[in-house]
Amino acid sequence: MPDGREPTKALYTRLYRTLRLIRRSQEALIEAYHPADEMRCPMHFCLGQEAAPAALSAIIRPNDTLMSHYRSHGYFLAKGGSLAAMIAEFYGKRTGANSGLAGSMELSYGPTRFYSGAILGGMFGMAGGAAFSQKYNGTDDITVAVIGDGAMEEGIVFETLNLATLKKLPILFLCENNLYAAYSRIEDRSTSHTLVPRVAPFGLATDTFDGNDPILLYRSLDAAIERIRRGGGPAFVEIMTYRICGHVGPEDDDVIGYRTPEELAKWRTRDPLPVMRAALIQAGASTAELEDIDSSIEREIIAAFDAAKKAEFLVFEDVRKFNSSGSYDPVVSRFGATGVSTFDGAQAETKLAPY
C-alpha cells in the first residue's frame, strides 16, 4: 500500500491500464493515419512519455485542472477524457471533444478541465490563471501545468513562475525534459541542460525524477500535489524522459539525423510499459487479468475509431457563430438601462501630470 489509501494491486492495475491505453491508442492512431488520410490535423504522439500522464491519472481529481502542451493525448486521457471523443476530434467530427475545431494540437475538454495548445508558453500562463481562480474561490483544487524543455525557453514561463510563487498559487509545474524541442537538442539551445537550476531561484519547491518510472512518479507527484493542496504553494518538478517516436506525424523522423540511433536504442530499453506490467504481475495480477485489461482496451479503441468514422461534421454556418456569444451575465437585467449621454464636447483636453 504505497500511499496508504489503495491496495497496491488495485493502484497498479489503474496505472497499467492508463499507460497501456495511452500506448495502444497512439499506436492505433499511427497505423490509421496513412494512407487513409481521414485524420487531417498535425498530431504529436507521446510514445515513451506515457508514465507521467498515467501516474497523474491516479492522483488528480475531477475538479482539478490540467493544462498541457500539444503532445497532449496522454494527459487528455489521464484527466478522464473519453477515448471516443479524442479520436472523433482527430477525425474532425462533431462528436469530438471540441466538435472537430481544435484537432490534436489544441485538444481540450471543459467538463474534465483539460486544456492544451500549440503556442506552448501561453497554456503555461493560463494555468496560472486557473490556479488563481482555485485559490480565489477558496477551494482545495489544484492545477497541473505540463511543459516541455523547449517551451521553458519562452519568456512567459518565467513571468508565470514568479507570479505563481508570489501569490502562492496551488499549481504543480511539471516539466518533461525529453532533450529535444522538435528537432533541436537542448545543448544547442541553452548552456544549462536541466531546468530546475533555472527555476529554483524563484523560491518555489523543486524536484527532479526519472520520468519513465510510473510507480516512482506516482509516489513523488502524489506527495508534491498533496503538499500543494494543503496550501504549500507551487512546485516545479522536472522529469527526465524521451520521445521514442517522431516529433510530429506517424512516420519516424530519424532520417533528419537530429539524434543518434544509439541514444534512441538506449531509451527504448527504458520503456515504461514493460516496467509497469512486471510490477503489476509482481503485485499479484494473473495472466488472465492482464489479458482482460489488454483486450478491453483493444475493444475500446476499435469502438472509438468506428464511431468517429461514422459521425458527422459540423457545417460552417453554425461554426462561425461560436466566435462570440453576444451574451451577458444576468446581473445586468437588474440595471437601469440606457438613457442618453448629453456630453458637452467644448471642454479642454486633460492636462497631463506625472501621476
Add this chain to the structure above:
Amino acid sequence: MPETLSSQELRGASKGKTTRLSFGQAIHAATRQAMELDPKVFLYGIGVDNAAGIFGSTKGLVDLFGRERVFDTPLSEQALTALAAGAANAGLRPLLAHQRIDFMLLTMDQIVNWISLWRFKSAGKAHMPLTIRAIVGKGWGQGPQHAKSLHTWFAHVPGLQVVMPGSPYDAKGLLLASIFSNDPTIFIEGRSLYSMEEEVPDEPYFIELGKAATRRPGDDVTIVTFGSMIPTVLQAADTLAKASISAEVIDLRCLMPLDMNSVLNSVEKTGRLIVVEPGWRHFGAAAEIIAGVAEVHGMRLKAAPQRITWPHSHVPTSAPLEAAFYPTVNDVVQACRAAVTGQ
C-alpha cells in the same frame, strides 16, 4: 459556465439621481459597482492599488475590496493576461488595467492565440468573460511608445470586442457592460478625455455593446467618430451649425461589434460621409467604415467620403510636433464644408 441572457432581453431606462463625474471618475464608479454586484469581479494590474490609482480610476478600491480582489502585480504583461484568460475560463470576471495600451503589444499571443479563439474552438461551450482596460496617451510628450492607438489591431481579430467610450456617461455604462459581457473585451480609454465631465447616473446602468449613439442629429453630412475624437467632432458640429451646415454625429462607441446599420441609416439621409478616427490612416477603422458605406450607398453618395485620421507616422514628442500631428476641429469643419458645398 455563466448563465447567459441574450442582449435582446435587456430593457429599461435609467432614472434617478445623477452626479457630475469626470471620465476617470466614471470608470472608477463602474468598477466599484461591478465589484459590489459580483464577487467574481477582481481588478489587477501595475499600480492599481497605489495612491495615484491609474489616473484616479482605481484609487481607493483596494481599501474597499481588499488585496485579494485589488492587487498590484509584477511587470509581467504576458503572465497577467494569461492569468485573466485562465481565471475567466474558470468563471471569474477579471478586470486587467494597463496604464498605456502600448504595453499590450507584449500580450498579443495571449490575446490573439488564446483569448480570442477560446470560445470558437470549444464549439461555443467555453466563455472568456474578461475585460482589459488600456489607456491611449496624448499630450505632454507621450511620444512613440506611449501614445499609439491599436484599436484596429484588436478589432481585426474574430472573437474580441473593442469598446472606445467618448464621454463619462458612456464610459460607465460601457465598462459595466464589458465586465458583465461573457465575451472578451478590450476597453480603450483616451487619456485626453480623463478630466472631462458629464452628469452620470448614480445607479449601475448598462449600454449594450455594438450600439452606436447619435450625438447630434443632422441632415447635411454624417460624421462618424469614436473615442477621444468625440469632443473635437462635437465642437466642429457646433461650428458648422453656425454656418448653417447640419452635421449628424454618430459615435460608434464600439468598433466590434460594429453598428454599421446606424452609419448606413444616417448616410442614407445625408448622402455625405466624413469619418474621424483617433488612429493611423492606413487599413484603419475609417477605411472600414467608408468601405462598408460604399458597398451599400456607393453610387448614391453626393460627395466623395473623406477620412480624417492621424497621419501614417509615429507620434512625435515635442509640443509643436504634437500639435501638427493630431487632427483639429478645423480639419473636421473644412472636410464637412467641402463635402456639403463642394468647395
